[in-house]
Amino acid sequence: MFLSSAAAPSNSTSISEEASVSSETRFHVSFSSLLAPSSPHHQPQQPPPKTRKKRSQPGNPGRPLSLSPQPCSSWLLISWVRGHIYAADPDAEVVALSPNTLMATNRFICEICNKGFQRDQNLQLHRRGHNLPWKLRQRSSKEVARKRVYVCPEPSCVHHHPSRALGDLTGIKKHFSRKHGEKRWKCDKCSKRYAVHSDWKAHVKTCGTKEYRCDCGTLFSRKDSFITHRAFCDALAEESARLMSAAVTTSPPLHQPLFRPFSSWHPTTSSNPNLIFNPSHDLDLGALQIKPAENDLPSLDHHLPTGTSTSAHLSATALLQRASTMGAMSFTNTVSGQGYDGMMVGDVAAFPMWQNGHRLTRDFLGVAAGETGDDDDDLLLDLVTASSCAPMGDPTKQLAGFPPVTGPWD
């Protein structure tokens, strides 16, 4: 759940207040700023650990800025996720760790005996055993004053640029493994390869358990027979027609004003009721449907130049999503999928992308499914169906198919 600032429903007003209070009109919306609305100058702080654990939030969470008509300063780096605009923390320290460091498994070293640990807590527990004097027990508070964001050391990577830095260390490590690491784990049923052990474990759990249902009603246990059947199925004709029309109808109302960030920063609230777009609806989508939505969107990037096929790649994975019978597709899920689908169609062309054609949200997180291209369907499927069949307030169940969180969300 989003930690709402004082007045939950009236998000728009609170943000504009905060922003206008600030004399520099900084659109500084790290999460911490929302917790301390009173301070005009928002210090970059460590967000409280509790919220960091929420997987449903992006690495650099913040309030959606879609509502605010404030002018912004030119230095502001904007990157946006799932149709919301988030401002990267300009004061954050950008750290580029070396590949060796990223791949290292024991990064917490005890300074007394040089023993390595995978987790900070384990190291602290170990240090207690050294009977240190009191003051040495505390970690120097100065060390963690600055928020650190991490960039990928690989120059050709999307996340090499500071604007696409990832907010947590585990995230960047996993990203580096997935994208640039050797895939040492392999599923024996379908021979898919994984670099990250937790990804592999999650996959093996669900591999072969999924069933695919074609629109014509036939059920398949094998993906390849499903695909071949689908290609020649009579239901194909209606399907593609429906997809095309759905993509077209949902795109217009949402995308235009929202995603011309440098041009639309003028009072347009009244003229764009859709922008507000039911904050509660946004909340819901944000809280619960973030995973599926954000996973839907990036796939649309695949065909930037060819307009009609932007929604078509969505359907490669959407096809498999829809076909999976792990859970029924809820209406909101479909709508959000279509909605975001629509939003993306126009955006990408408008927004100056650093690297053309890359995916946004998933890589922003550094954690999501599909960084390895062939993960698309499976993890996507898991997420979609898991989220669609999970009750609203049960975050753990939502992430059933997702690689489990192994540590603090840092």
Add this chain to the structure above:
Amino acid sequence: MDTLFRLFSPQSSRDLSRNSSSSRSSEPRQIHHQHSFLHHNSFARQREVEFYREECGTEHHLYMDEDFSSSSSSKHFQNPHQPPSTTTTTTTTTPTPTPIFDPADLSLPQDLNLDFASPSSSSVGASGAGRRWSSQLLIECARAVAARDSHRVQQLMWMLNELSSPYGDTEQKLAACFLQGFFARLTSSGPRTLRTLSAASDRNCSFESTRRTALRFQEVSPWSSFGHVAANGAILEAFLDPSSASQRLHILDLSNTFCTQWPTLLEALATRSADDTPHLSITTVVWSASPSTAVQAVMREIGQRMEKFARLMGVPFRFNVVHHAGDLSDLDLDTLDLREGGSSALAVNCINALHGVSPADHRRETLIAAIRRLQPRIVTVVEEEADLEGGGGGGEEEGEAFFKVFKESLRFFSAYFESLEESFPRTSNERLALEREAGRSLVDLVACPAAESAERRDTAAGWSRRMRSAGFAPAAFSEDVADDVRALLRRYKEGWTMRAAAEESEDASAGIFLEWKEQPVVWASAWKP
């Protein structure tokens, strides 16, 4: 079989009953009668088959009489060297088969049942392996044909006629198919029979039936999907190889599997090269002895669906079909616009295409050389493993050559029929369609000259030799592809294994084999210039 009816005038039922009680002798008249009885039986069965064929098209249950299709492999093997009198006892109990030519009459099956029942009572020394009776009979018959021993041939064929059935167990089916081939051969009507059978199947061919048969076959048996998975894997790796990735890909598809290979490739292409899916064009060449409007309609429908599916997958796609009548080696590959202006990477996919080319006149070498000239990035060859080339000369093989080809056909098609029997459920129209197709192939193999045949398969070693001499080098399948194939085989019933081809010598064949019960049946390989 229709041709036989024309050759022999129908006997009256009175004659038939007379024939049935007469003992065999070497008198020409008797032989003639037995011939006609024999042919009548076959003709009647043929009419049954036609009847059932019509039924097929309307989705009726094919197996209306379970007892007639029941397995009778337990019947005793009739030793051909026994005095002929014993064989006639089987027919004395035959009731007058009056309505033989009435397709609605199903009483004929009862005759077969009774026939099978009586051998046990007459109990001729049931020598020989009970289960393999058809192979033994067929081999004996082939030997007699090779030795031009017409008397013996007729004896054996008569026996086969009694014991075989296209609706029985594997043994009976094999016997029936080969018997059909023998008939065609002995009456020198091979090509004509083949044309008739092809026309009959063409009449019943539709997109629905083709789709149903092909997809069901791939669902229950890895026979065709083995080659597809291996070829797709090799093609994808060649195309997506980072050192030479191209944005336009073109596949020249010479196959007889009706594009069932491509949906999985499209899906893999869409998900694997995630950010920028290259444009894919597929040019499928469909060949047949004579132009067929049914096949053209089927391919048109397939093309539409493929295009829609590619749109669904988000792969920029173009699909072309080329219908070629005659030998594939006559096709001019340069007219197909495979390079699309020069930028596309080309892959050539040959599934069962090479053995359709006549073995005479170096036509196979010509085709392979033509493919080489296209400078493809990769060529995938999937062929069925059987040494059926024979003499390669004109005219029907005689003697030893025929016998050799026959034995090999028997071995191969026994494996094929057996695997079909075990993969499909007991009553399956799709399997019947496949068996009928195999029957046509057998008529071609047994009764038609090699030079005009489209069924002259060759071994992996043979094809490898040809590919090498044309300037190709084998491209081994990667570990990933091998794992995919193994995972594929795991999805099917027991009995299928994969084996890599032996790599010892320079001449060795590359690629992998699909084995059914330790016997290699399908060979898949990849080649690079």
